[in-house]
Amino acid sequence: MVRRAVDVVVAAAALTVLSPILLAVAVAVRVRLGGPVLFRQARSGLGGVEFTIVKFRSMYHEHSDPLATKVVTRNDSRVTRVGRFIRKTSLDELPQLFNVFLGSMSMVGPRPHASATKAANVLFEDAVAEYAARHRVKPGITGLAQVNGYRGETDTLHKIHRRVEYDLEYIERWSVWLDLYILVRTIPAIVSARAAY
Numbered sequence: 464m465v466r467r468a469v470d471v472v473v474a475a476a477a478l479t480v481l482s483p484i485l486l487a488v489a490v491a492v493r494v495r496l497g498g499p500v501l502f503r504q505a506r507s508g509l510g511g512v513e514f515t516i517v518k519f520r521s522m523y524h525e526h527s528d529p530l531a532t533k534v535v536t537r538n539d540s541r542v543t544r545v546g547r548f549i550r551k552t553s554l555d556e557l558p559q560l561f562n563v564f565l566g567s568m569s570m571v572g573p574r575p576h577a578s579a580t581k582a583a584n585v586l587f588e589d590a591v592a593e594y595a596a597r598h599r600v601k602p603g604i605t606g607l608a609q610v611n612g613y614r615g616e617t618d619t620l621h622k623i624h625r626r627v628e629y630d631l632e633y634i635e636r637w638s639v640w641l642d643l644y645i646l647v648r649t650i651p652a653i654v655s656a657r658a659a660y
Contacts, residue, residue: 471563472566473570474570485558504578505578508656509601516559519558521545534580571642573600574630580617582623591623591624600637610648
């Protein structure tokens, strides 16, 4: 109950404060790219139940990959100029505040992945035996893995193993204070990140 209350309050406040930025990004995507502003994708949430995640579109519409069969890489030709900027700064993630407000996500938790996402050409759930344990809590916009440098491309098995280790550590250690600590560390982590493209 406490976790849900914090999610609703923080998401509502963030949507209010960040509404000019949300509008500016929406206009930039629409004007520069045409087509839909938002990108919707099925992800696994609490208990492994699928939900629809919402992001600002960062790829050319004809190259959108709703199943995430090919991970975005550095200088990926499918990503637009506007898309590169909003991905690097995580502005593409802001619509997920609606996911939090409506209850399919939390502000903090393991990042949700698309079912076809791979590391070193191996599906995540096949690469890490404990992968499904991440679904014991709602997925989050940010998490312990992200603030510890595991944000962006998972092109090696080591990266997905470390990400899952941090996710499971978060679940075992969860507290309101840990969530606040992760939220405070999220902005510096985004600013200093080099792996997101």
